[in-house]
Amino acid sequence: MQTLYPNLILDALKNVRYPGSGKNIVELEMVEDDIRIDGNQVSFSIIFDKSTDPFIKSLIKASETALTTYISPEIDVKGRITAKFRHEAPVKADNPLPGVKNIIGVSSGKGGVGKSTVASNLAVALARLGYKVGLLDADIFGPSIPKMFGVEDEPIYMENVNGQDCIIPVERHGVKLLSIGFLVDRNSPVLWRGAMASRALNQLITQVSWGELDYFLIDMPPGTSDIHLTLVQTLAITGAVIVSTPQQVALADARKGISMFTDPKVNVPVLGIVENMAWFTPAPHPDERYYIFGRDGAKELANELGINLLAQIPMVGSICTGGDQGEPIALADSITGEAFMRLADSVVDAVDARNTSMPPTQKVETHK
Numbered sequence: 001m002q003t004l005y006p007n008l009i010l011d012a013l014k015n016v017r018y019p020g021s022g023k024n025i026v027e028l029e030m031v032e033d034d035i036r037i038d039g040n041q042v043s044f045s046i047i048f049d050k051s052t053d054p055f056i057k058s059l060i061k062a063s064e065t066a067l068t069t070y071i072s073p074e075i076d077v078k079g080r081i082t083a084k085f086r087h088e089a090p091v092k093a094d095n096p097l098p099g100v101k102n103i104i105g106v107s108s109g110k111g112g113v114g115k116s117t118v119a120s121n122l123a124v125a126l127a128r129l130g131y132k133v134g135l136l137d138a139d140i141f142g143p144s145i146p147k148m149f150g151v152e153d154e155p156i157y158m159e160n161v162n163g164q165d166c167i168i169p170v171e172r173h174g175v176k177l178l179s180i181g182f183l184v185d186r187n188s189p190v191l192w193r194g195a196m197a198s199r200a201l202n203q204l205i206t207q208v209s210w211g212e213l214d215y216f217l218i219d220m221p222p223g224t225s226d227i228h229l230t231l232v233q234t235l236a237i238t239g240a241v242i243v244s245t246p247q248q249v250a251l252a253d254a255r256k257g258i259s260m261f262t263d264p265k266v267n268v269p270v271l272g273i274v275e276n277m278a279w280f281t282p283a284p285h286p287d288e289r290y291y292i293f294g295r296d297g298a299k300e301l302a303n304e305l306g307i308n309l310l311a312q313i314p315m316v317g318s319i320c321t322g323g324d325q326g327e328p329i330a331l332a333d334s335i336t337g338e339a340f341m342r343l344a345d346s347v348v349d350a351v352d353a354r355n356t357s358m359p360p361t362q363k364v365e366t367h368k
Ligand SMILES: Nc1ncnc2c1ncn2[C@@H]1O[C@H](COP(=O)(O)OP(=O)(O)OP(=O)(O)O)[C@@H](O)[C@H]1O
Pocket: 108, 110, 111, 112, 113, 114, 115, 116, 117, 118, 139, 142, 144, 222, 276, 277, 313, 314, 315, 316, 317, 318, 319, 320, 321, 323, 324
């Protein structure tokens, strides 16, 4: 039998129509993001509006038949499809993370400026300072945190907390972490991923035992997207850290990213800018600086907008190889390790200053 994977299952389920609607159960978002595959065993849930839905049994049967007909008769799915009901979903608490003191969004206007590198190393540096730290990789377009922490193949476990099944975050280098890449297949088309992403993200916030944290960092996708909207509607984000390189193109996008947070409808304070790849320093010559992307661009933008420059991080080969090998550079006592420790100090100060001078952030209201 061919190897099974979630999209294969979803494609087969597109043949199951909800009677009278003219649409299939995948289009109607009735298939929960909980497809589990173990050898030839497949299990998942179908979400119905009400437990009185007259088609529960027939749709479960039709789904079993779709998998055995369109994929393989060897699929073992009988009795493994669970019916769930929307109106019985647990009511979302107003604050889904009551044990978390500060929520920090790490964002960039442009992709590839080192946002995930900064988020990972900031998390590790804060943990080295003795804080309790969580890191959520919400970058649907390139979830790279699992690779940077070397946990790509880590199994995900669940535990039951107050009657609710919760995901247990993976713990590495003193940081509790999870990635949207664990739930959403990054090889599936962007549109499909996008549709699943908001739900998956919600699950990674509300159905995870994050526990008590001093800092909860969110590696956001670059630019502006539905994910940003979901985040500001789900969480009261204490402040945003904007990552940019010194080039003009990156700075123009950083400006747009900053305006998204400061828009009166969103109103998330900007804690400051991190200038990444501020200069190149060859490892054997730690005193030399080559300003290959221009000099002080992000520093000047911070001055112009009256916001903090949190740190200037040099460009060094060891950051890149550290990321590739799952060992964030902030663990090392090197120039770059120190730069990230200084960044952590600046972020702690900026959060303290924000909390003493401004009221708590409010979530963006959704209008139903
Ligand atoms: N200061 C640095 N010195 C050397 N390499 C760096 C530095 N910062 C980031 N990199 C490297 O640049 C690449 C892109 O970094 P990263 O994935 O963190 O960017 P990103 O902004 O999160 O990208 P994306 O938008 O694709 O998610 C990675 O290979 C990373 O190791």
